[in-house]
Amino acid sequence: MKASTPPPPPAAPSGTAVPFDSTAQLMTEFSTQLGDRLSRVRLRGLPPRPPAFRPSEAPRPVRPPDAPRPTLVAVAHGSRDPAALRTVTALLDRVRELRPGLAVRLGHIELNAPLLPDTLAQLDGQAVAVPLLLARGLHADHDIPAALADAPHLVTRLARPLGPHPLLAEALHARLEEAGARRPNAVVLAAAGSRAPESAADTARTARLLSHRLGGVPVLPAYASAPTDDGPPGTPLSVPAALRALAARGHRRPALASCFAAPGRFAAQCAAAAPGPAAAPLGxxxxxxxxxxxxxxxALAARGGCVQDTLGAATVTV
Structure with a gap:
């Protein structure tokens, strides 16, 4: 005997709520009506949901091209010694190796080509003049600034001379060691010299830096351009006078440190006077x-001129 299936509930008149015989039917009807109303709200003017952001589609900022770095114009003194030009050229080759891509040019104050005005005339844009001089004096304070002023087509800056600086003392020390003066008991620091008092002050500071590197060994500054005879107290000493002063203190064979960037008459003259080891120019x-x-x-970092050194350890980025 088959079980009878209950008949479906009668249809309700229009406008009359339909009775539900189970919770499931009630939930189904509720979901249907909610979805229908939400769809009507969206269709009546709510903005559509924006598309998801994709970083790959974002516009990329345009980076302006890097401005060219100012030309480095190395200003050498010049010499009739043919080895001087070869030495300065080798120094600038090493500079280029340390800073690839930097334009490096050479100009001389006198005696050698190219002269500084000729080098400046061939440039455009910006330039930084770096004197290959080891102290201040007439060339650094007058001659080079005058040449830069006569090149109005350029935007120029003037760097300080190379000395005094701990890196200069490092190079002087290394040249002494190469000459066999690893542990000298005294040193004469031979420099070109100048009538400018700033030159003597700079060379004296270099002598102190070298003495510090040597562990306190006495280093006496002396000048190739000073009179050979001893002058009044406070007068810059010539190399022979400095050697006599050290001999009077018991140092009969002091070493000679050559505070010259390149070979020349002054460097050869000072080395010939040394009774002990004589270092080569810095080169x-x-x-x-x-x-x-x-x-x-x-010079690039300074605002409006040269900057003074704090003679501490130098951190140099190349």
Whole structure:
């Protein structure tokens, strides 16, 4: 005997709520009506949901091209000694190796080509003049600024001379060691010299820096351009006078540190007077090349002129 199936509930008149015989039917009807009303709200003017952001579709900022770095114009003194030009050229080759892409040019104050005005005439844009001089004096304070002023087509800056600086003392120390003066008991620091008092002050500071590197060994500054005879107290000493002063203190064979960037008459004259080891000029020593770049960077960072050094340890980015 088959079980009878209950008949469906009668249809309700229009406008009359339909009775539900289970909770499931009630929930189904509720979901249907809710979805229908939400769809009507969206169709009546709510803005559509924006598309998801994709970083790959974002516009990329346009980076302006890097401005060219100012040309480094190394200003050498010049010499009739043919080895001087070769030495300065080797130094600038080392500078280029340390800073690839930097334009480096050479100009001389006198005696050698190219002269500084000729080098400046061939440039455009910006330039930084770095004197390959080891102290202040007439060339650094007058001659080079005058040449820059005569090149109005350029935007120029003038760096400090290379000395005094710890990197200069490092190069002097290394040249002494190469000459066999690893542990000298005294040193004469031979420099070109100048009538400018700033030159003597700079050379004296370099002598103190070198003495510090040597562990307190006495270092006496002396000048190739000073009179050979001893002058009044406070007068800059010539190399022979400095040697006599050290001999009077018991130092009969002091070493000679050559505070010259390149070979020349003064460097040869001072070395010939030394009774002990005589160092070669600084030339293309790596510390000197780093110092050239340090002075270039200093001039770019300075506002309105040269900056003074705090004679501490130098951090040089090349």
């Amino acid at each position: 293309d020593h790596p510390a000197l090349a780093r110092l050239v770049l340090h002075r270039y960077d200093q």
